[in-house]
Amino acid sequence: MATTSAPWSETKPTALLVLADGTVVEGMGLGASGKAVGEVCFNTALTGYQEILTDPSYAGQIVTFTFPHIGNVGANDEDIEDLHPAQRAGAVGAIFRADVTGPSNYRAGEHLDAWLKRRGIVALSGMDTRALTTLLREKGAANAVIAHAPDGQFDIETLKAEARAWSGLVGLDLAKQVTSGQSSTWKETPWVWDEGFGTADETGMHIVAVDYGVKRNILRLLASLGAEVTVVPATSTAEDILAMKPDGIFLSNGPGDPAATGEYAVPMIRELLKHDIPIFGICLGHQMLALALGARTVKMHQGHHGANHPVKDHTTGKVEIVSMNHGFAVDGKSLPDGVEETHVSLFDGSNCGIALKGRPVFSVQHHPEASPGPQDSHYLFRRFANLIRERRGEPALAER
């Protein structure tokens, strides 16, 4: 793989991507200097680079963007997804094809390079991202070190050894690293749905969201259902949660291997399932609900990371265009009796949703809050609200 020629902001290679198989590619350093180890995956989204890089589910990962021009609209303080930016949960590295241009957008507060530095994300540009993506497609997501040294000096053998020595994501529980340290109430003013769900004061509805690395837009949309939303740490017990008298429980997205996080999450979710409280899970939350119900999760070859994935909802027959970010998946064949497969990926047939028959419990693998459709999947939040309303003896609202 060769770097491509262009007018870079630096004149000599100041960054390296070193794969565990020994492949070394030079690039132009951006963002934080230093190095980061992680799994390289490719994301095919054309927009949303700040939301992607700050999604806590990307902890332990280096994202290579297949869209060649990243950074054109600069960076702002609003398009971030992690709840506690000081924790810097999210991608540890970023790889771009083209050099990052000066920002051109009324919302831009700063250059992407400056923002990457502040976030501590090690980045490089000048990568032949098509070749890298082809390699990842052929060989699968790769463990690697990304390094940025402004003086261009690297100890390549050490970097190779570090890439080889990294355990990889399998077996890693990263949720504990990115979760909230304590419970909190989601304060941001909700976005208002056309249906007019009302306010939490009017409805008295309470949703407890278990934070395995939750994204802000999920909390916005849950609050927009007219609910008070309490965010609780990943290690909360079922007793902690039940004591809060929730009308609904949400299991969030998050990084790492669901089986590893499941070691403490599954017993907790099984306890919650003994009660008839509506439960909704997204991504890691989906995977852990599936594990709690007795299914299996598997590591995918290259994962799904993009914003144009078609998913079919079997319950309505409709196809939605969704945002995806997962490297593990629920094995659809392992779903036990009583668990219905509600959604599948139309790219590869992998499982994208489940529901517990006859119970108000369901989850999806994709990200209905990420809105690439832009609102194709918002009905899932309404579905959750309706399960809660039904249990409270209130009339359902149109799902649309």
Ligand SMILES: NC(=O)CC[C@H](N)C(=O)O
């Ligand atoms: N977005 C997520 O919640 C990701 C879930 C899990 N860490 C995976 O990679 O599959």
